[in-house]
Amino acid sequence: MIFLKNFFIIYIIAVILYFYTLTNKEYENTNTNFIFPTKYTSISSNYGERYLYGYKNFHNGIDFLAPQNSQIYASSDGYILYASFLESGYGNTIIISHSNNYKTLYCHLSENFIVTPGQFVKQGEIIGYVGPKVLSNGLQNGNTTGPHLHFSIFKDNLTVNPLDLL
Numbered sequence: 001m002i003f004l005k006n007f008f009i010i011y012i013i014a015v016i017l018y019f020y021t022l023t024n025k026e027y028e029n030t031n032t033n034f035i036f037p038t039k040y041t042s043i044s045s046n047y048g049e050r051y052l053y054g055y056k057n058f059h060n061g062i063d064f065l066a067p068q069n070s071q072i073y074a075s076s077d078g079y080i081l082y083a084s085f086l087e088s089g090y091g092n093t094i095i096i097s098h099s100n101n102y103k104t105l106y107c108h109l110s111e112n113f114i115v116t117p118g119q120f121v122k123q124g125e126i127i128g129y130v131g132p133k134v135l136s137n138g139l140q141n142g143n144t145t146g147p148h149l150h151f152s153i154f155k156d157n158l159t160v161n162p163l164d165l166l
């Protein structure tokens with residue numbers, strides 16, 4: 001009987017572990033493909049070296065031209081890492097952390113942040129909206145000449161060309 005009882009307990013533990021792994025697998029962020037983060041009208045600046053105001057500079061993402069208040073989508077499943085104003089030219093910014101050490105960056109957004117750090121978002125979920133050039137507090141919404149979405153993808157904290165993954 002003791003043997004049977006032990007066997008039963010082990011069986012129960014195995015069943016619990018099995019279901020735990022299943023639910024974990026479902027929740028675990030294994031999606032490593034990326035989608036375009038907005039319905040853009042055109043790409044105004046590509047990834048790579050460019051001349052800005054006469055100076056050579058490296059553009060670490062893609063600029064998608066889109067009307068103000070255009071929806072911005074999570075490019076892949078992940079956790080919101082940052083959702084706030086960011087200095088050094090980014091303006092209102094969202095950063096999402098993805099599996100396999102990928103991160104995506106969305107800049108020059110509107111002020112009504114609808115996601116918060118720590119929140120899990122599914123690919124395609126609306127995370128924000130394209131913002132104005134100047135914010136209501138008078139601050140410039142990062143280095144922007146007009147409404148657009150700056151989008152970068154990081155792998156191991158280094159930028160890669162998003163078009164290679166989209």
Ligand SMILES: [Zn+2]
Nearest residue numbers: 061062063150
């Ligand atoms: Zn840009």
